[in-house]
Amino acid sequence: MVILVVAEYDTAHVRPGSRSALGVARDLAARSGERVEWLVLGSGLDSVASDAARFAPVTVADHPLLVQATADRYARVIADVARAHEASVILANATTFAKDILPRAAALLGAAMAGDVTGYSFADGELLLRRPMYAGATTATVTLAGRPYIITVRASAFPPAEPLAKSGECVAWNVVAATLPNQIEYVGLESRPTMRPDLTEARVVVSVGRAFRSSEEFEQYVGRLADALKGAAGCTRALVDDGITPNEWQVGQTGKVVAPELYVALGISGAIQHLAGMKNSRIVVAVNSDAEAPIFSIANYGLVGDVRQITPALIEELNR
Numbered sequence: 001m002v003i004l005v006v007a008e009y010d011t012a013h014v015r016p017g018s019r020s021a022l023g024v025a026r027d028l029a030a031r032s033g034e035r036v037e038w039l040v041l042g043s044g045l046d047s048v049a050s051d052a053a054r055f056a057p058v059t060v061a062d063h064p065l066l067v068q069a070t071a072d073r074y075a076r077v078i079a080d081v082a083r084a085h086e087a088s089v090i091l092a093n094a095t096t097f098a099k100d101i102l103p104r105a106a107a108l109l110g111a112a113m114a115g116d117v118t119g120y121s122f123a124d125g126e127l128l129l130r131r132p133m134y135a136g137a138t139t140a141t142v143t144l145a146g147r148p149y150i151i152t153v154r155a156s157a158f159p160p161a162e163p164l165a166k167s168g169e170c171v172a173w174n175v176v177a178a179t180l181p182n183q184i185e186y187v188g189l190e191s192r193p194t195m196r197p198d199l200t201e202a203r204v205v206v207s208v209g210r211a212f213r214s215s216e217e218f219e220q221y222v223g224r225l226a227d228a229l230k231g232a233a234g235c236t237r238a239l240v241d242d243g244i245t246p247n248e249w250q251v252g253q254t255g256k257v258v259a260p261e262l263y264v265a266l267g268i269s270g271a272i273q274h275l276a277g278m279k280n281s282r283i284v285v286a287v288n289s290d291a292e293a294p295i296f297s298i299a300n301y302g303l304v305g306d307v308r309q310i311t312p313a314l315i316e317e318l319n320r
């Protein structure tokens, strides 16, 4: 039996969020005595597989038909590997990738699934999983009935696993092209390239709300402050709805969930849907011209004033 962790990666490295899922897998395996293994899917995976092997043995599903992460094909391969390796648990970071693919794998396997897990414990040998519900207003404790368990974890709640003393081995999975479904066709990706860290992995996030009215202003204030702090730039849904920022930068209930060491909220009112995505940040700094703005109720440090004056002063001070 194995605990399988589905890896996400950039061009050559496994993402830190997947390493957080691996850390959970190692902890579960320490109790059950099972083996932990990555599953890496894609095409041209040599460098990613060798990076992954620094942390755990790797099953590599490398095939040109897996070059794009189309959910039907990836779910099929995950289900096939899980059956062949008798996986008891399948884990992944709770990202859009995992939300798209793992429920389909769960359906193929007839497995029980819990998403966005932020903590776990054991009672009478049973795994209890904690997960936020209703935009974080409540936390449910759930158990899963039937194996395998399929679990996505919020990376912000668990530290990334460290490398092993000795790399694991990489074993190729034989992808049989004729068995792969063709229900989803990859058309293209629209994404605004950025040199900044990923929102969900950054130690510092600078986010902005409706106080700013254009993408130029966004870069001028938020981008420069994020760069001065070596952080990621985020936003509220108000800016996404107005077409000022891309969807993947949105923090909140219907955006990304972040829990950085420092979250700077510039001109953000603090609607409950936004708080659902950032309220577990360690330190929150809010700047708002309205002293009554709800964001101040969760801020560790608050500055009442105009973001157009305060942000350049912060950037200047930091750069000095």
Ligand SMILES: Cc1cc2nc3c(=O)[nH]c(=O)nc-3n(C[C@H](O)[C@H](O)[C@H](O)COP(=O)(O)OP(=O)(O)OC[C@H]3O[C@@H](n4cnc5c(N)ncnc54)[C@H](O)[C@@H]3O)c2cc1C
Binding pocket: 208, 209, 210, 211, 235, 236, 237, 238, 239, 250, 251, 252, 253, 254, 255, 256, 266, 267, 268, 269, 270, 271, 272, 273, 274, 277, 287, 288, 289, 290, 293, 305, 306, 307, 308
């Ligand atoms: C189902 C649903 C899901 C949603 N999901 C999300 C989500 O995932 N993420 C999200 O963010 N929202 C989400 N929303 C929207 C949410 O309810 C709020 O409308 C949104 O968060 C408000 O964004 P905001 O704070 O930028 O704007 P506003 O609420 O308009 O606040 C703007 C703030 O900027 C301040 N301000 C203005 N000018 C300045 C200035 N010059 N200097 C300083 N401060 C200034 C104002 O005082 C105000 O507090 C969702 C809503 C629904 C119904």
